[in-house]
Amino acid sequence: MSHPLFDISGRTALVTGSSRGIGLSLARGLAEAGCTVVLNGRDAGRLERAAAGLPGTVHTSAFDVTDGPSVRAGLADVEDRVGPLDILVNNAGIQLRAPLLEFADSDWHRVLDANVTSAFLVGREAARGMTARGHGKIVNICSLQSEVARPGIAPYAAAKGALKMLTSAIVPVRDAESAFALAADRSRSCKVLLDFGG
């Protein structure tokens, strides 16, 4: 495959929450640039159908990014079947809208788990191998709500704000000079990039 902007042939990327929406578009872009791509979501059938529509080498891995044991098993399975991960895109997320007083405890936990705990769980697991190999990239998909809050989405705004700070917090101290975070303004707020030195 070829891409007008860049070539990442030979690299392997996992995109969480890529059975549809933004994640699937990001996976398509990576595949068009020559990357081997692993699609993730919870529905194996939906992932297979999504993979069939992408170019290049595409694998699927169905696991719940909010569940620690599933994440550990999923990452181990991906690296065993497909190979070491060069790129992780933490894209999976959900939105729930309601007036503040109508949110249930379970709503709060669902939104926080899907949007920020997931990035910690999957990012930590991927970073184990990346750190040992000395290179790798983790991209966390934030939101305008990482910067400003709108009414009706308090858990989501809290989660996306936390995701931005998690991204800053997990930059390895020894790699601080080669790490950079892009989250400062609206045009760049959806792409927070950590460079582990690769």
Ligand SMILES: NC(=O)c1ccc[n+]([C@@H]2O[C@H](COP(=O)([O-])OP(=O)(O)OC[C@H]3O[C@@H](n4cnc5c(N)ncnc54)[C@H](OP(=O)(O)O)[C@@H]3O)[C@@H](O)[C@H]2O)c1
């Ligand atoms: N849409 C926007 O306007 C917008 C704006 C700014 C930022 N974002 C962010 O961009 C990302 C993608 O948004 P989107 O609108 O494209 O979402 P979407 O269309 O609803 O797709 C969400 C994806 O995440 C997967 N997913 C959800 N929960 C999961 C879990 N627990 N484990 C594994 N996979 C899970 C879904 O698959 P299954 O349901 O099959 O598991 C699906 O593939 C999110 O982080 C969102 O916050 C979106």
